[in-house]
Amino acid sequence: MNWLLTQLQSMISALGKLFASPMFEIGNNRYSLSQLGSLVLIIIAVFWVSRGLSNWFKRGVLVRMGLDRGTREVIAAFIRYLFTLIGFLIVLQTAGVNLSSLTLIAGVVGIGLGFGLQNLASNFISGLTLLVEQPIRVGDFIEVNDLLGTVENISIRSTTVRTLDGVFVIVPNVKFVESNVVNWSYRDPRCRLHIPVGVAYGSDTLLVSEALLEAARKNQRVLSDPPPRVWFRSFGDSALVFELLVWINQPTESEPIKSSLNFQIERELRIRNVQVPFPQRDLHIRNLDEVLPLFHPNGHTGDPDSRKPLPEMAVAEPQKAAPKPPSNLALRDLLRRISYFEQCSDAELLQLIEYGYRQLFPADQVVCQEDTPGDSFYLILKGSVEIFSKRVEQYIATLNEGEFFGEMSLLLGISRSATVRTLEDTILFVIERNDLQRLLENHRGLADQIAQKLMERQQTLREMGILSEFSEETPLLKIRRRLQTLFGI
Structure with missing residues (x-):
């Protein structure tokens, strides 16, 4: 031991x-x-x-x-x-x-x-380049070499990207230097989505455009500025090919937004009876007389006399379609009922439909409240509204089909001066602040009428004591200068 x-x-x-x-x-x-x-x-x-x-x-x-x-x-x-x-x-x-x-x-x-160690050295230098120049940063939503995801970490050798499926992918830094990188979050996160839609030949193109724009405006994740647009892309083999273009500020949610838009587009097209066709091919048979006997139920192959004639059938006369109620009319038809737009061509109406949208208000519903910020201009397509002031408890006016309201708050930069309530079921054409400029640029006559009507309404409200903060020296010329300052027209 x-x-x-x-x-x-x-x-x-x-x-x-x-x-x-x-x-x-x-x-x-x-x-x-x-x-x-x-x-x-x-x-x-x-x-x-x-x-x-x-x-x-x-x-x-x-x-x-x-x-x-x-x-x-x-x-x-x-x-x-x-x-x-x-x-x-x-x-x-x-x-x-x-x-x-x-x-x-x-x-x-x-x-x-x-x-x-050439690859290691190149990745090292590329990592330093990414850290110094910052073309991509942690948290950015990027696309490189068919890889779409969010940057989670940038190290000296590699970058970690988390895909939409929650998978973490380690990408060598040299890929971000040598390849084209799409950075959806760079500077401005807003990006535009392209939604292709095919409809049957013979469909009303204006009706299709209205349906696509209506679907875009009903989606809360689609931006109103820049506004959505519809392009007629091409004449396809089996369909008229349209494309809906919308802006979003959540690039990571692009796929869910596309899905919700497709659901809404299908619903809007179905409401308007616009067909989405199947792929189809036309078959032309030149020797029809020789082919028909092959399909005869009695098996005869050549004798035309052996074919039994078909029984005569009564053909009912086509009935005239019942007129549609105004609420079911296309937006194009409703706009043509207004004197400002009755002479507009289909192309001009298409631009007009892109500026605004229709909205149905039931009777006795408040459209806009007094003393609230104004961000929309309203044109009455059908029905009537009542304008009154709660502050002075006084009736102001009743507006009917073809008239408008909401211009005072937009042009003078003040809160709503009165409350507007529907007297019956009413259809309004709503135009947001950003689209009003383009509307007035293309329709100068409407701009002049708005300026004239604004001066008259301003005078009436001053006499009632609602606009006492404005002086008496606000003539039509000053209103026109206000239009020039705000919208450049």
């Missing part, structure tokens, strides 16, 4: 001398295995401390500074690399390593990186 202990102590002593004896020489200093091991452990600790400091700085100081996620990630990465480099140099200097003596080693390592 004592002999075994003696042998064990001698082995430990020999190992101790082996680790303690200098075996490596760097510059003018000699180092043992134990010193090198301690140096490696200290360098690992430096990496760990640098990472901890950068995470604390990112989650503490940078968050309180109000910086966005991408900027925080970039600054934290530079802090981590800077602390690591400084700590590495301090450790080597403390260990007595002459840094000037590492020049030759660094040159040899550089040559090795250049020839043997």
